[in-house]
Amino acid sequence: xxxxxxxxxxxxxxxxxxxxxxxxxxxxDVFQQALRKERVxxxxxxxxxxxxxxxxxxxxxxxxxxxxxxxxGSAYEKQGSTEAQAAYQRVVREFADxxxxxxxxxxxxxxxxxxITAREASGPTLRRVWADAPGAGGASADGRILSFxxxxxxxxxxxxxxxxxxxxLTENPPRPWQVYALGNVPSRDGRFVAYSWYSGPHPVELRVxxxxxxxxxxxxxxxxxxxxxxxxxxxxGKQIVAFAVRKDRVGQIAIISALDGSLRVLKTFxxxxxxxxxxxxPDGKFIAYNFAPRDDANQRDIYIxxxxxxxxxxxxxxxxxxxxxxxxxxxxxxxxxxxxxxxxSIWLAxxxxxxxxxxATLVRRNAGAAEPMGITNRGTFxxxxxxxSPIRALSVALDSxxxxxxxxTPITLDRPEAWAAxxxxxxxxxxxxxxxxxxxxxxxxxxxxxxxxxxxxVVPAVDLAYAYSTRWSPDDRYLMVVGQDKKxxxxxxxxxxxxxxxTLIIAAAAGADEVFAGWTADxxxxxxxxxxxxxxxxxxxxxxxxxxxxxxxxxxxxxxxIGSPKISPDFKRLAFLSRDSGNSSMKSLKVVELxxxxxxxxxTLARAGDIGPFTWSTNGHSLYYVxxxxxxxxxxxxxxxxxxxxxxxxxxxxSEVPISIPSRSIGIQxxxxxxxxxxxxxxxxxxxxxxxxxxxxxxxxxxxxxGARR
Numbered sequence: 001x002x003x004x005x006x007x008x009x010x011x012x013x014x015x016x017x018x019x020x021x022x023x024x025x026x027x028x029d030v031f032q033q034a035l036r037k038e039r040v041x042x043x044x045x046x047x048x049x050x051x052x053x054x055x056x057x058x059x060x061x062x063x064x065x066x067x068x069x070x071x072x073g074s075a076y077e078k079q080g081s082t083e084a085q086a087a088y089q090r091v092v093r094e095f096a097d098x099x100x101x102x103x104x105x106x107x108x109x110x111x112x113x114x115x116i117t118a119r120e121a122s123g124p125t126l127r128r129v130w131a132d133a134p135g136a137g138g139a140s141a142d143g144r145i146l147s148f149x150x151x152x153x154x155x156x157x158x159x160x161x162x163x164x165x166x167x168x169l170t171e172n173p174p175r176p177w178q179v180y181a182l183g184n185v186p187s188r189d190g191r192f193v194a195y196s197w198y199s200g201p202h203p204v205e206l207r208v209x210x211x212x213x214x215x216x217x218x219x220x221x222x223x224x225x226x227x228x229x230x231x232x233x234x235x236x237g238k239q240i241v242a243f244a245v246r247k248d249r250v251g252q253i254a255i256i257s258a259l260d261g262s263l264r265v266l267k268t269f270x271x272x273x274x275x276x277x278x279x280x281x282p283d284g285k286f287i288a289y290n291f292a293p294r295d296d297a298n299q300r301d302i303y304i305x306x307x308x309x310x311x312x313x314x315x316x317x318x319x320x321x322x323x324x325x326x327x328x329x330x331x332x333x334x335x336x337x338x339x340x341x342x343x344x345s346i347w348l349a350x351x352x353x354x355x356x357x358x359x360a361t362l363v364r365r366n367a368g369a370a371e372p373m374g375i376t377n378r379g380t381f382x383x384x385x386x387x388x389s390p391i392r393a394l395s396v397a398l399d400s401x402x403x404x405x406x407x408x409t410p411i412t413l414d415r416p417e418a419w420a421a422x423x424x425x426x427x428x429x430x431x432x433x434x435x436x437x438x439x440x441x442x443x444x445x446x447x448x449x450x451x452x453x454x455x456x457x458v459v460p461a462v463d464l465a466y467a468y469s470t471r472w473s474p475d476d477r478y479l480m481v482v483g484q485d486k487k488x489x490x491x492x493x494x495x496x497x498x499x500x501x502x503t504l505i506i507a508a509a510a511g512a513d514e515v516f517a518g519w520t521a522d523x524x525x526x527x528x529x530x531x532x533x534x535x536x537x538x539x540x541x542x543x544x545x546x547x548x549x550x551x552x553x554x555x556x557x558x559x560x561x562i563g564s565p566k567i568s569p570d571f572k573r574l575a576f577l578s579r580d581s582g583n584s585s586m587k588s589l590k591v592v593e594l595x596x597x598x599x600x601x602x603x604t605l606a607r608a609g610d611i612g613p614f615t616w617s618t619n620g621h622s623l624y625y626v627x628x629x630x631x632x633x634x635x636x637x638x639x640x641x642x643x644x645x646x647x648x649x650x651x652x653x654x655s656e657v658p659i660s661i662p663s664r665s666i667g668i669q670x671x672x673x674x675x676x677x678x679x680x681x682x683x684x685x686x687x688x689x690x691x692x693x694x695x696x697x698x699x700x701x702x703x704x705x706x707g708a709r710r
Contacts, residue, residue: 027058066101100414130691136384140190143376147186154180183229194230219261231278282331286354304354326375379698384689427672433467461500518567529562537561569620587611618674
């Protein structure tokens with residue numbers, strides 16, 4: 001009898017324990033477990049089982065259910081299962097109160113439909129010609145040479161598509177992203193490449209190099225030009241069309257002699273977003289380009305202008321955003337895209353004397369985002385597609401008194417990308433930046449996420465083209481954002497997260513390196529830094545009153561360049577990164593007291609070949625920083641052992657914190673409670689492209705295939 005009673009008691013205890021565990025485990029907890037199985041463990045079957053369990057056990061949580069259905073569809077896609085469509089269709093059909101998830105589900109449904117369309121024999125054919133390319137540039141007219149700028153190292157290279165050989169035309173810069181190549185395009189015969197070359201404080205240069213190697217020629221090097229990008233060569237190889245931005249932020253289309261670098265301005269824009277892709281017509285008489293006709297809109301139209309500026313016409317001016325892709329080899333048609341993201345469609349329109357004639361013909365619906373690289377003489381359209389590299393948000397549990405092993409926990413976001421994440425001071429929310437659309441780099445949304453409910457709210461009407469960093473005010477009423485607005489103005493902007501009202505607080509001077517450091521304790525002023533002087537740099541710290549606009553200089557640091565400045569929690573100290581003098585590959589983490597004198601001494605706390613993002617501890621007694629395993633942040637797809645270090649602000653050697661952190665971290669911040677860290681990190685190496693070829697789309701007799709007209 002006693003044994004029976006004892007057994008019953010034990011059974012009750014075990015049952016009670018299981019019940020308490022089940023009650024304590026929320027739907028969000030199970031969702032995180034499922035995400036880990038899918039993304040970290042690669043256990044799709046186990047993840048799907050958990051997703052289905054959530055849908056059954058937490059059906060009353062509609063926000064969670066909609067998110068889970070989208071993720072379930074993604075897992076089914078990875079399995080190659082047709083169940084993916086059913087999951088997405090259920091979101092669209094049953095969750096009208098979850099608009100963000102409907103957008104995600106509909107985008108995937110359209111993408112799946114696009115995949116089916118691409119397989120149809122009657123339509124254009126697609127083939128991948130280069131997987132995981134380190135960048136994208138342009139293609140020669142014979143389709144043999146592709147030029148590219150390696151987004152990881154800053155090197156310029158070319159790829160021979162007939163042999164698969166890749167060779168670099170520039171040396172590996174000693175300071176990636178301080179010396180680097182960017183915009184690039186090969187000549188029609190594939191013998192030369194025109195490219196932009198950035199080199200520290202020197203003016204950006206337009207250079208031409210041989211695809212066989214050797215020293216390049218400098219065509220343009222003008223201190224008055226802040227940015228220049230070559231976009232196409234003339235058919236005879238004697239001229240290059242480029243987009244240039246002067247120091248006063250005026251944009252221009254320029255035609256440059258490939259022989260002597262003489263420059264002729266074809267069109268001036270004033271305040272505008274960069275026009276993007278341009279191309280000479282095969283007879284060399286016209287140039288087609290993209291352009292946003294209004295300051296307050298990102299929508300682009302396509303224009304065609306004569307190379308002698310005698311005539312200009314709007315090639316396409318619909319309500320859709322339009323992208324010029326290229327001229328057909330005979331010069332009688334222009335290939336272009338309309339729409340956004342996965343819903344983008346490709347069209348072909350006839351052109352006579354620089355003007356469109358008749359209706360356009362649909363070439364491919366739901367084509368996705370294509371980065372045009374040119375149309376070859378044989379009628380092959382080459383384009384790049386960004387390899388999946390979303391930026392993830394993750395949290396890492398941290399116990400500063402008893403360091404212990406911990407793994408990052410993915411945070412499920414409504415947006416596919418996230419960066420510039422920052423906790424609010426009360427720890428109840430964080431803000432992050434994300435592209436307004438997955439393929440739209442000309443507009444940024446700010447999203448505020450409530451941590452307790454996982455609810456997200458888009459800050460309305462933010463007039464920003466890009467946001468580099470965000471900081472909450474001490475009272476959490478405002479955001480200070482370092483970025484660029486849609487008029488091309490760079491600087492520091494104050495954003496009201498309730499209304500989206502955006503005000504330029506500090507305008508970056510032409511060529512200046514001005515960086516927001518933080519707020520003062522009373523939220524009435526801000527601190528920012530500037531580096532001046534060459535070759536000996538002086539870092540300057542300034543304070544600006546937000547009401548009066550008055551400024552005062554807090555200190556000067558001769559010989560020290562200030563990077564990524566961050567105010568301490570007590571608002572009395574400034575931490576920043578600086579390149580060591582005499583050793584540009586070595587970074588130092590420094591701290592300085594915010595005094596009022598003309599100069600001050602900066603204390604070096606840590607020194608490493610490369611230091612990644614860093615953050616203050618909550619009590620301000622130490623700093624946490626990331627040391628990438630490969631010594632070059634964000635450059636290695638295999639990097640998986642980045643280290644988290646902690647160093648006391650009183651000095652001494654830094655010590656490694658024994659917890660697992662995500663590789664390729666681009667942001668880190670301590671939670672106000674001091675018990676966890678928020679990371680934003682690339683999930684794969686950024687900048688990679690898959691290069692594709694689209695064929696069988698040109699007209700043979702009349703318009704191709706009798707396609708849909710518009």
